[in-house]
Amino acid sequence: MLEELKASVLTANLELPKAGLVTLTWGNASGMDRETGLMVIKPSGVSYDAMTVDDMVVVDSEGQIVEGDRRPSTDTPTHLALYRGLPGIGGVVHTHSTWATAWAQARRPIPILGTTHADLCPGEVPVTDPLSPDDVRSGYEAATGHVIVSALAGRSPQEVPAVLVNGHGPFCWGSTPADAVMVAVTLESVAKMAWLTVTLNPAIDPLEVHVVARHFTRKHGAGAYYGQP
Amino acid sequence: MLEELKASVLTANLELPKAGLVTLTWGNASGMDRETGLMVIKPSGVSYDAMTVDDMVVVDSEGQIVEGDRRPSTDTPTHLALYRGLPGIGGVVHTHSTWATAWAQARRPIPILGTTHADLCPGEVPVTDPLSPDDVRSGYEAATGHVIVSALAGRSPQEVPAVLVNGHGPFCWGSTPADAVMVAVTLESVAKMAWLTVTLNPAIDPLEVHVVARHFTRKHGAGAYYGQP
């Protein structure tokens, strides 16, 4: 079942170590089939070297295994909470990529300092609130999903394609698993350049809003003119 | 038409990810045929993996497609403005390379702190003025070219082979597309070492002018004695 989605989720997972975003097994990608409400996700703690399409796990909206011999990623409830709270997204990627995680650990949003960032999204990348002891007790992974959704503060998942979980690392999304990977790759590059920029000039101002708007709309929305038609 | 130039533009584009200067599709190289006034440039948003010489686009001085099935890079008007404003150059490269972009985002020129830099050019690498709302409205990409040309302040494109666009990233040039790639590679290395230097010693002075002059003239101009005759 869902063979095409499983293949794209496998590809997305394999892209993560290739792009230098994942060490050991610290990352996962999933995809959502909106028609059936079923999610395909990476198995927990399995080496990327040996992973095949048959290791992908299909779960329902409660996280119950529908198909697959493996235990799904421990972050499964986080992914499910994101698909529930962020309408229209079809892929989610979580990593502990170095530079984005440094911002998450510093508990600072990534300011928008250049056009590379504006090509991704038109504002800063937010950090979630810290999780309370109750959040952790009541269901740590689902609570992580909820604080991410809250961090959007009503903005669309297209406008805010990634969030940094406080003291943890980035979650990214897009219309497909491949899109979510592209967000994760871009975010890591943006995070590194922002880190280098604020270290060089701590008083730097954000990019002017008229440049931000132009760059974002070059690549996104009805007026986009980047890429091939 | 222009088969040789198209091949060299393709090669220049493919060198960029190999040299670690480009992530995803964030970069482009072009070449100018000064006899016909035609420019060859990378297509917009096409993956480097699959790019062939037939994807190269030939445009005239107004940016109209003369040959090619692809939409040219969205930065086409910037490249054209550079060929118009910087006489004698034959190749242009644009990247979002990490360290040069950090300086562009910090809105600081790269000071000349060592002989690696002096081998490239005899002074700091300037940053453009920010673009005004009018600049963006009137034709964002062409305006980007104009602020770059203004940043040279009358110096020759040999003396200033690269400029950082404020809040954006570097544009580089040379007598051929391959030369422009060499400038881009050198600039990234110079940008990284300058960043590390000013972080280690914020009060550092520029390299002495007599050493700068000797290094620049070892590699450039009539008295050059670097390399093979």
Place this chain on the structure above:
Amino acid sequence: MLEELKASVLTANLELPKAGLVTLTWGNASGMDRETGLMVIKPSGVSYDAMTVDDMVVVDSEGQIVEGDRRPSTDTPTHLALYRGLPGIGGVVHTHSTWATAWAQARRPIPILGTTHADLCPGEVPVTDPLSPDDVRSGYEAATGHVIVSALAGRSPQEVPAVLVNGHGPFCWGSTPADAVMVAVTLESVAKMAWLTVTLNPAIDPLEVHVVARHFTRKHGAGAYYGQP
């Protein structure tokens, strides 16, 4: 003798340069056979390229060679002191990996700033006391082992799976040589992200204890639910 252990020690040693943790010959891995009390360790100053299972050296608890044609690592007395002082460990890895060594040279413990760290261990990674002139005179390498054991201050080697030797670099351990390599890989990543975090936010607080506890117990101990059963 000990063919299986020798193979796993060889593999562990070869993983170190592959993971970018070792330059030239600056690192070593060992394994302990608790039944016989014999240790298998890398030979001293031998290139990783040419190393085979026959280069592994078997020594007894006094460091006397029991099998092998090579001189064992000069750090042999340190490894032996660790197996003696840290009951239950079966593998030890020592490197001069860049970011962990920077913390060791700065003589600062690595604070626990995120979940990547909490997945490894539930507290900061300690730094040893400096070695006194007497320590060095009386047997430098064994004394290094003793200050490492002291740095645990009674905590278990599972709770503190790595220590930074003051002005030197990290020693890591686990139940097997392969486990010790995983600790070394994780530590380097944690050290880099912690460095980037404190540079970005020098006043950052440690991760909340309830999140630390949850992450550590997700991966370790009786209630662990990470990975495959």
Place this chain on the structure above:
Amino acid sequence: MLEELKASVLTANLELPKAGLVTLTWGNASGMDRETGLMVIKPSGVSYDAMTVDDMVVVDSEGQIVEGDRRPSTDTPTHLALYRGLPGIGGVVHTHSTWATAWAQARRPIPILGTTHADLCPGEVPVTDPLSPDDVRSGYEAATGHVIVSALAGRSPQEVPAVLVNGHGPFCWGSTPADAVMVAVTLESVAKMAWLTVTLNPAIDPLEVHVVARHFTRKHGAGAYYGQP
């Protein structure tokens, strides 16, 4: 002539880009035949990809070409000045490696902060005085050699195996070209870790002299016990 030395100089040059110490053509290695006083050195500005043993240039103590069709490295007079001023050395390597060059550009000696450094040499890596206008006029490259020799202040080239040229980059040496490459590789690693250390703890003290002495004599001199006999 000098076929063995030419082969080892070629190998040393090819090691430099492989070890990540050289970008484009910014580096060179040479070897000295003390019996004849002839030096073998890399040709100027030739790509590493295409370099063969026949490109190596043999020069006499005045820098006159004795064998070879290529122009020798522009740094030839610097290398000759080092072989003249540093008795017993048999190989010299010059690079613009990133982290060592950052210290050279910051005009700060590299302090001895850890055992990786003490394994290389027992004190800080000095920076030369800046070159005066007269130095540059009278023969820039030879003058560079003279300020390097002066920076040793009478210490032996074994005790000080590398010097940073002010505003330029490192020169390294050893008993053979291969030894000089090992010094260059070690220096770059030491320079990076020292940079990370002082950024993390600007008030850090040098490594205790009794640890420095023990580490240096583990690897160097009559009492060395590192490596295979």
